[in-house]
Amino acid sequence: METFALLGQGFSVALTPENLMLAVFGCILGTIIGALPGLGPSNGVAILIPLAFSLGLDATAALVLMTSVYYGAMYGGRISSILLNIPGDEPALMTTLDGYPMAKAGRAADALVLSGVASFVGALLATFGLILMAPLLSRIAYLFGPAEYFALYLLAFSTLGGLASKNQAKAIIAACIGLAIAMIGLDNSSGMERLTFGTLELIDGVDFLVAIVGLFAVTEVFVFIESSGKQTAIGVKIDKITIPVRDIIRTFGTMLRSTVVGFIAGVLPGAGASLGSFLAYSAEKAISKDKSRFGKGDVRGVAAPEAGNNAAAGGALVPMLTLGVPGSGTTAVLLALLMTLNITPGPLLFEERPEVVWGLIAALLISNVVLLILNVPMVKIFVKILMVPPWVLLPGVTMVSFVGIYSLSGSWFDLLLMIAFGVMGFFLRKLGVPTVPIILGILLGNYMEDALRRAMVISGGEWQYLFSSPIATGLWIAAFAGFVAPLFLRRYIKTPDKVPD
């Protein structure tokens, strides 16, 4: 009951004309960002944060805008998967498998509508999951001391490294790069400079937004220059939009199952939406009696990954809001947004700023409805946007990133740093090193160190303290298992080819 009262309060925050307008605007922008190949939820949200910040929006409004963009991008990713056979963003990779064949068979409109409905089911149910689970988890989170938090951060890195990358060593290196960068600047406890090499600009540390925009947006430009001219997919025309009622009814079970699978994948810290859609597709294929149609335009193959990735997107918000540990690359970016707004996620957030949390949740429910309208009857408009060629899109994205970062700090040093991160991101991507752990490292590095140091202060330097409570020990075991298990499972489960979001 209490939950409903709080949710009602949330709706009263979210339903102000300004916030409602921001939600609609965010949904449109998000769908566009998701649909455009080369712009995914992570880099889309990343380049918008500095701009949202310089608009001077208050915390709730900024969150409403950015989470609508986040959900919108999850919906939009499927459009280019289905029409161009290019995933609009990484979580939409699995949708190409059956979506494109379906479009080639002349059923593009049906595929778009079906996947739109699947996205809606996944995202809506996941938002209810968030409403039920987040308050519970935030109550458990009260039991967390520094030792538990340290173990939890470790768990986030290990699931990210274990599940989401092909080579554990590379994921560790990526996490270390991020953590090492986080150490630069003033030391929180002693106030001494660390690793600044006497550079004035580094005393405040490296701004995580600079790193995020560099690694996500600037890197993309270099990748496109490398692959220029190669991406010539033949687009598919769509005819009149009709609602394939029979297919929707037939795949309803698929959507529900995929939502559950996706939501669980999302809640795991560090796993994310790509994994959600991948697991949902694989699970659906594994339990179906007639597997022969999968990969050739099976409607279940369209519904499963879309319900899965949208459910995971909602699930990923659970650990992010309650524990301050993001469940995916994009939620890491959203965490960066919270930090920029001076909001510390965690159990206290639910007590101290209920209007932010419940306003956000209400905004998610609203944006789901808006997105269903945008993505089913009005999908044709977004299809047109796919015509924007990369030679306009990428310079545009670059200029937006530059102006965003420049308007935040006004320093050319940050711009140069951003370019450096872009170059680093390009080489790391060629080497198969995932970049999301770097972001996570930069975001969490100081918290992780603080947790460790406070634990050592409490225990007087006894390291056994780190394993002293059942929760801490459990998290250490989970972290270890999450990291090691994929080594043995790799033979049976093949992760998707791209580095998951």
Added chain:
Amino acid sequence: MAGSKTSDRVFGALTIVVALAYIASATQIKTAFFSDPLGPRWFPYIIGAVAALAGFSLVIRPDEGEKWPGLFIFIKIAFACAILVVYALTLRRMGFLIPTAFAAGLLSYQIEPRKLQAFLTGIGLSGGLFVIFKYALGLGLFALPKGWIG
């Protein structure tokens, strides 16, 4: 360029070198007089050590690497990088319009080498984005070099 397992080995070795350098510079961190048991040096030490170990494991067990692009692509990327650096340095002094038009046009040309198309992209993006940033978002940008408008 080197493909196969060489790139992972080189990357692993480079990681070890950087990690050791990182540890070395962490030894120079000044500690406060009253310090917690761990102090400001240990966490950086741990990071460096873990990274070095991971680098070492990459040297002995490298993956089959992706093929590197040819020299021409690298020159293009280096050039794109140079454009961005010049853009970063001129954005303040030269105002928004001129550097943006140049940078956007040149980048567009890098992605698809057609002169007129790139020229129009540069002009269009520069003008269009300026209107959005200045009037829709209200950012304090200058259109032209400050000296020109007095």
